Amino acid sequence: MWSLPDIVRMNNEAAQAAQQSQFEKDAAKPQDHLCEVCGWSSKETKADYGYVWFDIFSDDPKGTIFVCEDHDGYTGSPIEGYFNCGECDRVFIENYSWERYSTIVDECEELCLPCALKRYLEDETNWIAPDAVQSVVLDPDAPSDLLFDPANGVLNLAKVQHLIGVKMPVPPGIAFLENLEFDAATGQMLATTSSTFSAGVGESAALRSIHQLAEQGFSRFLIILDAAYQFSVSLGIYVGARENERILAGEEVIVQVRKAA
Ligand SMILES: [Zn+2]
Numbered sequence: 001m002w003s004l005p006d007i008v009r010m011n012n013e014a015a016q017a018a019q020q021s022q023f024e025k026d027a028a029k030p031q032d033h034l035c036e037v038c039g040w041s042s043k044e045t046k047a048d049y050g051y052v053w054f055d056i057f058s059d060d061p062k063g064t065i066f067v068c069e070d071h072d073g074y075t076g077s078p079i080e081g082y083f084n085c086g087e088c089d090r091v092f093i094e095n096y097s098w099e100r101y102s103t104i105v106d107e108c109e110e111l112c113l114p115c116a117l118k119r120y121l122e123d124e125t126n127w128i129a130p131d132a133v134q135s136v137v138l139d140p141d142a143p144s145d146l147l148f149d150p151a152n153g154v155l156n157l158a159k160v161q162h163l164i165g166v167k168m169p170v171p172p173g174i175a176f177l178e179n180l181e182f183d184a185a186t187g188q189m190l191a192t193t194s195s196t197f198s199a200g201v202g203e204s205a206a207l208r209s210i211h212q213l214a215e216q217g218f219s220r221f222l223i224i225l226d227a228a229y230q231f232s233v234s235l236g237i238y239v240g241a242r243e244n245e246r247i248l249a250g251e252e253v254i255v256q257v258r259k260a261a
């Protein structure tokens with residue numbers, strides 16, 4: 001038997017599916033719509049192209065864009081405020097808030113944050129062993145683009161990549177542990193929303209957190225820019241979800257043993 005929440009959920013899903021297929025049907029018939037860019041200067045021109053657009057928060061399409069031949073890709077991709085992901089080839093809205101939902105990889109390719117994160121997670125070399133980190137610096141002008149240089153054990157916070165957006169769902173394979181917030185302009189760690197610690201405090205705090213990971217038994221971690229606000233950024237420390245569960249379970253066992261003793 002279905003419970004009421006199930007029915008509500010199924011109805012919502014059905015409505016969502018209907019909405020999605022409506023977006024696709026509309027986009028397939030651009031001639032039934034007017035060009036949006038022409039519309040900005042009050043001109044009424046029939047559209048030649050239709051696009052379904054997405055955001056980084058789910059795989060559901062969120063709307064449609066229509067443009068004429070002249071304006072397809074003229075102000076943006078396909079119009080101002082949107083971009084085309086180089087990996088999933090879908091059109092995305094650039095942002096709802098201050099945070100841009102794309103990241104540039106290899107200096108030229110623009111990817112949506114979920115694709116950029118997926119690609120980052122697939123590359124084993126992005127995982128860092130916490131006990132290999134000797135020092136943490138914040139050096140935007142470093143000659144190397146390396147986030148972590150295993151040769152000298154230096155981790156450069158200025159090279160952390162923006163791969164997760166505020167409230168973006170994170171894949172089940174990784175778990176968030178903690179974050180540090182930095183002033184976007186000076187790179188100094190935030191003490192409160194309106195004040196910062198002096199230079200260097202953020203680097204030491206990050207090194208302390210990383211060494212704690214090693215003490216807790218984590219074999220590897222990721223450091224990811226997981227929120228960009230107008231004046232600050234958050235650098236999040238993520239670990240493998242399975243390792244996290246194992247270590248949490250282990251800690252419980254230790255606590256129970258201590259209690260029993
Ligand atoms: Zn136009």
Ligand SMILES: [Zn+2]
Pocket residue numbers: 085086087088089090111112113114115116
């Ligand atoms: Zn993508």
